[in-house]
Amino acid sequence: MALPPPARPGQRVEEVDTPALLVDLDAFEANLKTLADAVAGRGVRVRAHAKTHKSVDIALRQVAAGAVGVCCQKVSEAGILVDGGVADVLVSNEVVGERKLERLAALAGRARIGICIDDAANARDIDAAARRAGTRIDAYIEIDVGARRCGVQPGDPALSLARAIKDCANLDFAGLQAYHGSAQHFRGMAERREAIERAASAANQTRRLLESEGIGCPTVTGAGSGTFMFEVASGVYDEIQPGSYIFMDADYAKNDWAPPQPRFRHALFVLATVMSRPVPDRALVDAGLKASSVDSGMPMVWERPGLRFARASDEHGVIEIAAGAAAPAPGERLLLVPGHCDPTVNLHDGYVCVRGGVVECVWPVSARGAVF
């Protein structure tokens, strides 16, 4: 049973029902520009990560702003983006299972599709699916550069896998996926720089090894919104995959930010209403776990000193009011910066895009729930 859209263009933001997912269009557009300016003339491509927004409208704007294409994490996400007109999608993840590979291979007949691989048998399965579909897929070897998630070890294990991929007639070996996910939220700049220097070194050594064995390594790709200027500075990365930069969130706000990493503006908010003031030092808002993911910490109350979002249940947010703070009244609306933007957008059906206090447009979260 479909829900009505969360807002209508032309509404004043005061008329938008809550909870709602808001985009500050001025801040969002400034973030697109900040990224483009940061990498201008540095010789790296931008492949924006669509997992952050799951939106055709936003992906197309990223491409218009200069991105070569996007990344995503799931075959179903890729399908939705391609349906929406995105011509180049890297599924920056491993994919296992006949049905998923069939869909991936079919998609490669309609757009440029890339996949990450860390296992030779999986490479052969992907190749077989592409052959049955009569398509070709760009195959990136994922190397573990410190995140301890997926990926072969740098060096010889990557060489073995590259040889296996070169034997796959319908795969085009595209290079290395070298993404250090956990480094993105190392709080200190020196920590992040160090982690990326090690990642870049591992990626570079792996590329040199492959080249010395006659295997060209077209692209080294990776990086995120917390570190990308370090990947750029290394001279090793050809392409960066920042996602969260368009929106930011409360977890990223806890990082230190200093040159060369540009600071992005908060552009994503959950609009919430105070529905209870049971005692002087507490307010309850109508946005809880089901409006804002708390996996990386609580939301932050925007521009309200002394109001701290302390805990959440399914549909309640508990705001603690510090002594002397300007306390909100029942019915008052607050903006919350989500703790973690990516899983938060996946809770909502649409972005309410606001400029100058007015709803300018509503963008669907096109790939909401696309987990398979």
Next chain:
Amino acid sequence: MALPPPARPGQRVEEVDTPALLVDLDAFEANLKTLADAVAGRGVRVRAHAKTHKSVDIALRQVAAGAVGVCCQKVSEAGILVDGGVADVLVSNEVVGERKLERLAALAGRARIGICIDDAANARDIDAAARRAGTRIDAYIEIDVGARRCGVQPGDPALSLARAIKDCANLDFAGLQAYHGSAQHFRGMAERREAIERAASAANQTRRLLESEGIGCPTVTGAGSGTFMFEVASGVYDEIQPGSYIFMDADYAKNDWAPPQPRFRHALFVLATVMSRPVPDRALVDAGLKASSVDSGMPMVWERPGLRFARASDEHGVIEIAAGAAAPAPGERLLLVPGHCDPTVNLHDGYVCVRGGVVECVWPVSARGAVF
């Protein structure tokens, strides 16, 4: 852009793509029966909490099993349940805002609708909305019985509010909402018993006070899946609102369970596929934050000793493999018990209901995303 349904009736569970939200129908039905048996002849009504499942199919089965109606947390949830044929819905939450109250009042023309109130001005707003719509709404006073969330204090503050409600021509004072949310997950039985004894005492004293002032208090309602037999034993509660009992989850599994609290079976799972085995002691599954909410802890790997779900990113679940454990192979499927069932179901569009290894039906998560 609509996603295809997660499965088709008649499929073997091995054919269901992942991640998928699975219901073990035998366990689910056993849980319905366990609850009914536990309260049979005890003089309390069951008003099952629909926030746990957000499903018309499940709500109707709960009513068929003897529930007088359901609870939910949002006006939009109530609308969807009423559209689906549920005749009696208590919105066990405070609701503020003209548009929401308009919708609530209109709904009261099509079903029996209740609301919780902890503020006299809000009571008057609800009353005005009901008058404009020509409907009547059951008004419950929420008292804070220890959860420190919404609610007036027991005793005199509740009496003041009751008088205000009695002055509202379109509200019917229905009694007290006395739900101790945080007690549900106190690990020890003695802790939970103690907390509920205090809650019941506060509710009882409040009821007696109202009655002594000539205000009848028809119903005391509350309780959850972790404590409800204590509410029953108190003799104070007329109605209980258990939700999670139908499914259970990894957080509830950490509670102690002993008579009189029945133990329920795990009936809700996220089916996931191993998509990477990068090192001997690690497996990655395709179910991360966007398939399973980690607000109350990580999922549990079902019936696989030595496999521990250690951390999650958006679309990756990291499984640590203990030395000597039977390690899963790439492509192997695992069942995960969600950390917290309520926000997990809200990530999915449908329940894949399985019996004897075969998909029997797919139930929509009817009110997925209904946060307003």
